[in-house]
Amino acid sequence: MSMVSETGRGRAIPQPSIAAEGVPVWDPVVRVLHWALVIAFAAAWGLGKFGPDQMTLHFWAGYAVAAIVVIRVIWGFVGSQTARFTSFVKGPRKVFGYAREMTSRRPSKTLGHNPMGALFIVGVLIVLAMQILSGLLADPEDYINVGPLAQYVSSDVARQALALHEPLSTLLLAMVAVHILSIVFYRLYKKEDLVTPMFTGRKKID
Amino acid sequence: MRKILLSLLVLAVPAAAAAQSAEDIAGARIGYYRLLGHEMSLLAAMAKGDVEYNAEKAAAAAKDLQTLTQYSVSDLFAPGTSNAELPGKTRALPVIWEDMAGLGDKGAAYVSAVEELNGVAGNGLDALRPAVGKLGGTCKSCHDDFRAKDF
Numbered sequence: 001m002s003m004v005s006e007t008g009r010g011r012a013i014p015q016p017s018i019a020a021e022g023v024p025v026w027d028p029v030v031r032v033l034h035w036a037l038v039i040a041f042a043a044a045w046g047l048g049k050f051g052p053d054q055m056t057l058h059f060w061a062g063y064a065v066a067a068i069v070v071i072r073v074i075w076g077f078v079g080s081q082t083a084r085f086t087s088f089v090k091g092p093r094k095v096f097g098y099a100r101e102m103t104s105r106r107p108s109k110t111l112g113h114n115p116m117g118a119l120f121i122v123g124v125l126i127v128l129a130m131q132i133l134s135g136l137l138a139d140p141e142d143y144i145n146v147g148p149l150a151q152y153v154s155s156d157v158a159r160q161a162l163a164l165h166e167p168l169s170t171l172l173l174a175m176v177a178v179h180i181l182s183i184v185f186y187r188l189y190k191k192e193d194l195v196t197p198m199f200t201g202r203k204k205i206d
Numbered sequence: 207m208r209k210i211l212l213s214l215l216v217l218a219v220p221a222a223a224a225a226q227s228a229e230d231i232a233g234a235r236i237g238y239y240r241l242l243g244h245e246m247s248l249l250a251a252m253a254k255g256d257v258e259y260n261a262e263k264a265a266a267a268a269k270d271l272q273t274l275t276q277y278s279v280s281d282l283f284a285p286g287t288s289n290a291e292l293p294g295k296t297r298a299l300p301v302i303w304e305d306m307a308g309l310g311d312k313g314a315a316y317v318s319a320v321e322e323l324n325g326v327a328g329n330g331l332d333a334l335r336p337a338v339g340k341l342g343g344t345c346k347s348c349h350d351d352f353r354a355k356d357f
Contacts, residue, residue: 054343142342143246143250143345144250144342163355163356
């Protein structure tokens with residue numbers, strides 16, 4: 001199969017695959033980490049809430065989330081342009097400026113995180129880090145589901161970590177809801193497809 | 207008449223002071239669960255490999271847990287001893303006193319896991335580990351429903 005096809009005008013032009021449509025916006029590392037986080041977070045959350053009392057699988061899902069967050073933060077310093085914190089974290093003026101345009105019914109045409117999305121990214125990474133840390137430190141005093149770092153802190157700290165772990169999981173669920181609702185808002189109201197680029201890495205710019 | 211009443215009152219004060227306060231009861235309850243934790247921590251350390259498995263010690267710890275199941279805990283759950291009445295002193299949630307049957311079910315699951323553990327604790331590490339896991343699971347399941355995460 002050739003990547004070249006004949007057009008009506010009889011001229012051969014490169015026929016891009018679907019993945020090659022548009023301009024590059026998310027590098028493969030960002031995309032893989034994003035969808036890996038979806039899977040690992042869903043697993044950790046579901047197993048934490050509804051899983052067996054022996055929480056080994058929840059622990060593994062949590063370690064996976066931790067690995068994803070650590071790699072994403074590193075990638076935020078050394079990754080592609082749109083992956084870097086310095087390229088998307090903006091000051092309050094840019095954030096408020098973008099917020100004012102939110103209600104206009106046209107695509108933002110941002111390549112990468114917009115200034116408000118950047119706030120969310122930093123926020124979710126911070127809350128995830130807190131959740132990972134609270135899980136690692138938590139001691140539920142059942143002797144089998146003790147966070148691996150609980151032994152290095154006082155029992156007061158281990159208990160406070162335990163007390164934080166569940167409220168933080170609710171906060172994270174709320175953040176997931178905000179994330180998904182924003183994407184629906186962009187799709188329906190602003191006519192901008194944010195989902196396809198997270199699969200293909202490319203964004204169609206009209 | 208007044209003298210009699212006064213002397214009764216004087217007699218009554220030490221009697222009241224000698225009775226267990228709500229805080230004392232909560233303290234005794236915490237003490238009971240500390241004992242369980244003391245035995246369980248050794249078993250868990252063996253199961254995790256932090257402490258070398260020793261059949262005699264494992265069986266002894268399991269036996270102590272079994273002995274402690276003979277202890278009647280109902281008076282440790284006297285009314286007026288939840289964390290609503292004794293903030294900072296206990297993590298026992300008021301729901302315990304609304305759902306004693308539910309607490310009893312958790313207790314029954316715990317007792318049956320202790321029995322199971324006693325059947326295998328001296329039979330080697332491979333036999334001990336799943337029984338400790340199951341027992342710890344019954345701790346978690348009760349903590350989830352009936353104990354506050356923090357004081």
